[in-house]
Amino acid sequence: MKNTGLALKPLSATTGVEISGVDLRAPLSDADAADIRAALNAWGVVFFRDQALEPEHQLAFARAFGTVEVRSHPTSMGQVDGHPELAVIRREPTDGRNTGGFWHTDQCFLPDPPLGSVLYAKQLPTRGGDTMFAHMGAACAALSDGLRDMLRGLRAVHVRLNYHGIDGRAQWGVTADELAHYAEKYAGIEATHPVIGRHPESGQEILYLNPIYTDRFEGWTRAESQPLIQHLCARATRPENICRFRWEDGSLAMWDNRAVLHYALDDYPGETRVMQRCVVLGPWLHPPGSA
Numbered sequence: 001m002k003n004t005g006l007a008l009k010p011l012s013a014t015t016g017v018e019i020s021g022v023d024l025r026a027p028l029s030d031a032d033a034a035d036i037r038a039a040l041n042a043w044g045v046v047f048f049r050d051q052a053l054e055p056e057h058q059l060a061f062a063r064a065f066g067t068v069e070v071r072s073h074p075t076s077m078g079q080v081d082g083h084p085e086l087a088v089i090r091r092e093p094t095d096g097r098n099t100g101g102f103w104h105t106d107q108c109f110l111p112d113p114p115l116g117s118v119l120y121a122k123q124l125p126t127r128g129g130d131t132m133f134a135h136m137g138a139a140c141a142a143l144s145d146g147l148r149d150m151l152r153g154l155r156a157v158h159v160r161l162n163y164h165g166i167d168g169r170a171q172w173g174v175t176a177d178e179l180a181h182y183a184e185k186y187a188g189i190e191a192t193h194p195v196i197g198r199h200p201e202s203g204q205e206i207l208y209l210n211p212i213y214t215d216r217f218e219g220w221t222r223a224e225s226q227p228l229i230q231h232l233c234a235r236a237t238r239p240e241n242i243c244r245f246r247w248e249d250g251s252l253a254m255w256d257n258r259a260v261l262h263y264a265l266d267d268y269p270g271e272t273r274v275m276q277r278c279v280v281l282g283p284w285l286h287p288p289g290s291a
């Protein structure tokens with residue numbers, strides 16, 4: 001394959017587009033990089049198939065969009081030998097659960113979440129293991145004017161530990177001992193972000209919350225906040241607003257972590273799934289109301 005002319009195939013009405021006509025082992029031309037960036041801005045997540053990538057190819061692709069993060073915060077993920085920027089996301093049959101089996105964005109509990117993530121399939125189960133994405137720009141646009149107006153004035157607190165347990169109760173697949181371990185490891189890791197932000201490239205307003213890490217609205221109790229948070233997330237993840245990607249050997253996805261939620265399905269009992277991820281740093285959502 002040569003880098004000659006991209007073809008785009010949307011996966012749904014709002015979210016996700018498959019791009020063909022590019023070999024990601026070769027350096028991206030400026031024109032292809034601009035087209036892929038435009039597709040990412042429009043659809044929130046881009047997919048490529050039939051690639052045969054070494055770690056340096058995945059990293060080179062990611063660097064076309066920003067600075068690749070070298071991990072600086074505590075995590076449970078392994079990393080690729082010789083490439084500390086590449087995390088290994090492994091699910092073995094004996095694990096209690098997979099990684100990312102909730103609607104979420106990556107690292108929303110940090111003060112500066114990444115612009116995006118680049119995920120490459122290394123070992124896939126014979127069936128299952130798809131990833132779903134939901135576009136939070138489309139979700140924001142679908143709200144009533146009154147609700148959207150109210151949300152523009154709110155900020156929300158995102159808590160790292162919620163992934164493992166909330167109020168001392170472990171999530172499904174997490175043992176009490178594991179929760180105690182994570183409670184210590186992730187103590188105090190949380191961040192507050194505006195509930196609605198303006199995308200720095202598309203200009204679209206984005207609803208920025210998710211049903212797992214978003215604990216409460218700033219100045220509200222968790223009990224007051226959760227009904228509205230869960231209502232908004234349920235609307236955002238309606239089937240009409242999502243796409244579902246079926247991984248194959250050689251598949252790569254890049255999502256805009258500011259614009260979409262994602263969900264890794266945990267539906268391949270007895271099998272192993274291994275993915276390789278790096279995250280890209282870049283400009284964050286602008287405050288609501290700004291240009």
Ligand SMILES: [Fe+2]
Nearest residue numbers: 100105106262
């Ligand atoms: Fe994730």
